[in-house]
Each structure stands twice: as C-alpha cells, then as structure tokens.
Amino acid sequence: MLPSAGALLRILHRYRAEFPPAERPVAPAPALPDRVAIYRYFEQEALAGVGRFRWYERDAARLQAGAWCEAEVSRRWFLAQERQVHQQQELDRKWHLLIGNDPETVRQALAAAFEDIEAAACAVVRVKGAEVTLTVTIPPVSAAIPGDVYRQFVHGQALVALRTAFAAAPGLAAARVTVLSNDPLASFSVTRQALDQIRWHAADATDIVDAVARRKGEKLT
Known part of the structure; x- marks a missing residue:
C-alpha cells in the first residue's frame, strides 16, 4: 500500500532534503591514560x-x-x-x-545508505567503473492517487535514490535507475554533474527528471 496522504506529501519532497556527501573518515583521537x-x-x-x-x-x-x-x-x-x-x-x-569505485565496497556503502529511504526498496544491480545501476521498487498505484501525483512520487523516489547513491559513493560519476512496481515505471540515466546543477527547491521531481534524464522510458499514465 502507498503511504497516507500526509506521509505521501512528505515523501514527495524528500528529494529536496540535504544529502551530505561521504567524507574521508578519521580515526578518533586516543584517550589519555588515566x-x-x-x-x-x-x-x-x-x-x-x-x-x-x-x-x-x-x-x-x-x-x-x-x-x-x-x-x-x-x-x-x-x-x-x-x-x-x-x-x-x-x-x-x-x-x-x-x-575508487570498488564494486563490493560501493555496494556495501549504498546498501547501508538505502536503509533509510521511505516507501521504496532500493538495490544495486551493478557497479561498473564510475557508473552504478539501481532499481527502486515502490508500491503499485492506488485509484485514490491522481496520476500526476503518482508520477511525482515515482520521480521523487528515483531522485532520492540517485542523490543518496551519489552522496554515499563520492567516486560515482553516473547512475542508471529503474523504478519498478508491478511493471517498470521509469528508467533513465543521469550524471552527477547534471544533478549538481539542479536548484532543488525551484522545480518539481518530474521537471527535474525531464531536465537531466538520458534515454528515459516510462509507462506512467
């Protein structure tokens, strides 16, 4: 089932949140002996x-x-x-x-980062070079949800997955994402550079996808 109307509105704009990039971890300073x-x-x-x-x-x-x-x-x-x-x-x-985009290391980092994504299940299909292929599985459409709202929901979840992936794995330069429900709903690739140019609070999810997507295919109605 899709989330409630209030939860859906919150999720629709989740892609506008801050996605702090991963940084080189620093070992904590040792405590002085007692x-x-x-x-x-x-x-x-x-x-x-x-x-x-x-x-x-x-x-x-x-x-x-x-x-x-x-x-x-x-x-x-x-x-x-x-x-x-x-x-x-x-x-x-x-x-x-x-x-350096070691495939297993990137997979582990993204799996940990994807644990907090609401209303979707994200998985890494492949890591090849500096590009990752992702799938995002979301609930099927409800008759109570208007088509344009569901489209925003689909694209918003795709953008959340993309921004999460690029934040968690700083070496990635591009990603391909496929959004699934009962059938594939959207599939497109995007570069990190293209997303870096987005003014996240100035456009809705579908407008952003239309602006940055490459080889986009959809079955949304």
Missing part, C-alpha cells in the same frame, strides 16, 4: 609491606611509584597512538576503495 588511577595502583604496590611509620621508606616507595607510573603512562600512550595509526590506515584503505 594517570591518577595508574599512580594509585603503583603506589599501592610500592607501599605493600612498608610500615606506616617508616617515613623515609614510604617516601622512597612513592617516588618509585611515580617513576613506574610515568613509564606506564608513556607505554599506554604509545600503544594508543599506534592503534590509532593502524585504525586510520584501515579507514583510509576502505575510503580509497570507495572513491
């Missing part, structure tokens, strides 16, 4: 067996605990920084696969 806790541990170790009134020995033990603490803080900080470097290297490896 110097106080570390010192307390070594202080307890150093003072074990030292009588309460053996002041000189207790002072010496605390100095030793301080030295051990500094060494342990340095060790933990070095390991934390080393882990951050390795984590960043792994993030960079995946990022380069994404912007």
Whole structure:
C-alpha cells in the first residue's frame, strides 16, 4: 500500500532534503591514560609491606611509584597512538576503495545508505567503473492517487535514490535507475554533474527528471 496522504506529501519532497556527501573518515583521537588511577595502583604496590611509620621508606616507595607510573603512562600512550595509526590506515584503505569505485565496497556503502529511504526498496544491480545501476521498487498505484501525483512520487523516489547513491559513493560519476512496481515505471540515466546543477527547491521531481534524464522510458499514465 502507498503511504497516507500526509506521509505521501512528505515523501514527495524528500528529494529536496540535504544529502551530505561521504567524507574521508578519521580515526578518533586516543584517550589519555588515566594517570591518577595508574599512580594509585603503583603506589599501592610500592607501599605493600612498608610500615606506616617508616617515613623515609614510604617516601622512597612513592617516588618509585611515580617513576613506574610515568613509564606506564608513556607505554599506554604509545600503544594508543599506534592503534590509532593502524585504525586510520584501515579507514583510509576502505575510503580509497570507495572513491575508487570498488564494486563490493560501493555496494556495501549504498546498501547501508538505502536503509533509510521511505516507501521504496532500493538495490544495486551493478557497479561498473564510475557508473552504478539501481532499481527502486515502490508500491503499485492506488485509484485514490491522481496520476500526476503518482508520477511525482515515482520521480521523487528515483531522485532520492540517485542523490543518496551519489552522496554515499563520492567516486560515482553516473547512475542508471529503474523504478519498478508491478511493471517498470521509469528508467533513465543521469550524471552527477547534471544533478549538481539542479536548484532543488525551484522545480518539481518530474521537471527535474525531464531536465537531466538520458534515454528515459516510462509507462506512467
């Protein structure tokens, strides 16, 4: 079933929302070691067996605990920084696969991005070079929905899928999208550059598709 009238109106203009592009991920900075806790541990170790009134020995033990603490803080900080470097290297490896349009990496990124698309099921059919082929499956038309509104709905869902794909995979330069219900409803290809020229709040979905689509075929009535 199609969404309610109110939900449909919201979905019709979903393509006008912001679609922030993916950015190179940065490994979080490591947390500083807990110097106080570390010192307390070594202080307890150093003072074990030292009588309460053996002041000189207790002072010496605390100095030793301080030295051990500094060494342990340095060790933990070095390991934390080393882990951050390795984590960043792994993030960079995946990022380069994404912007280089590695097919499996792009598929995974788009699958995650498509999870939040309302009223449609989006899937990646193929990734070839810098072009992706998508399918968007939507509910069949209801007799209560005017044809022109349903057309806007179809084109709006296609544009949401396209903008989501281009945002999630920065290396993609073009996409082909096919919108399906019981039958294919619309099929066209578009370039990222063409969509970048759109003033999203100045035109409706069908006007945008008419302006940017290549090899468009439709069965909408």
